[in-house]
Amino acid sequence: MSADKQLFTVSVYTENNIGLLNRISAIFQRRHINIESLNTSPSEIESVSRFTIVVNMTEENIKKIIGQIEKQVEVIKAYYHTEEEIIYQESCIFKMKSGLLFDERQIQNIIKESNARIVTVNRDFFVIEKSGRKEELELLYRELSVFGIMQFTRSGRIAVSKEEMKISTMLEAFQD
Known part of the structure; x- marks a missing residue:
């Protein structure tokens, strides 16, 4: 695992709740990480939102941040991808x-x-x-x-992963 900073695209699938954007951005702010771009939109599953966040940091730190994001009650799942792993x-x-x-x-x-x-x-x-x-x-x-x-x-970046994120199965369970 490299300690070099690089651009990561973070995809966060969430329930659409007021105040969540502030809490997610605060996770980056506490670590003094500048958000390069941020986009929120509906996801492929009804009633589930998707945040697409671009940050420049080390892989070690992005893993920690993903863990903190997933601790938010309304967050269903968070992923991070390198530039090579997405189409944007x-x-x-x-x-x-x-x-x-x-x-x-x-x-x-x-x-x-x-x-x-x-x-x-x-x-x-x-x-x-x-x-x-x-x-x-x-x-x-x-x-x-x-x-x-x-x-x-x-606009902020919009992106899809090249690989399946297995979120659809998880979201179908969430919808039931």
Whole structure:
């Protein structure tokens, strides 16, 4: 087991209870671990939520944190995965001045080459959406920033494991 820090994606299956997000984030906070990204959503099982948390730490410490997360009453199961063990995406949205779309031919090329898409265009602004790896989103940000970005936001990571997590069987029992 290596003592080197690396990115881990943590998947936490939970009952949907108020205050749980605060308690889970406090587990990381107490250990002075910065959460790189956080996403909460419904899971594949009705009435069960899924937290997807990205952190940079050692494997030894992530194992301890998984144990602490699983001690929370509402947590059904928590897993951690390395970058190689998951398939993931992030999304971002850019708001830019409409004039740029028509005056700067290069912007249309950037949008096309990056596989981004225009979501809406009106007289004052247009909105571009892009999904992909963090590096792809950062590249698009750098390319568009020279033209002036009015607003920008990026989602947390969403991910699925390459291997089965055996959670479905456990969740079916939970539903009964």
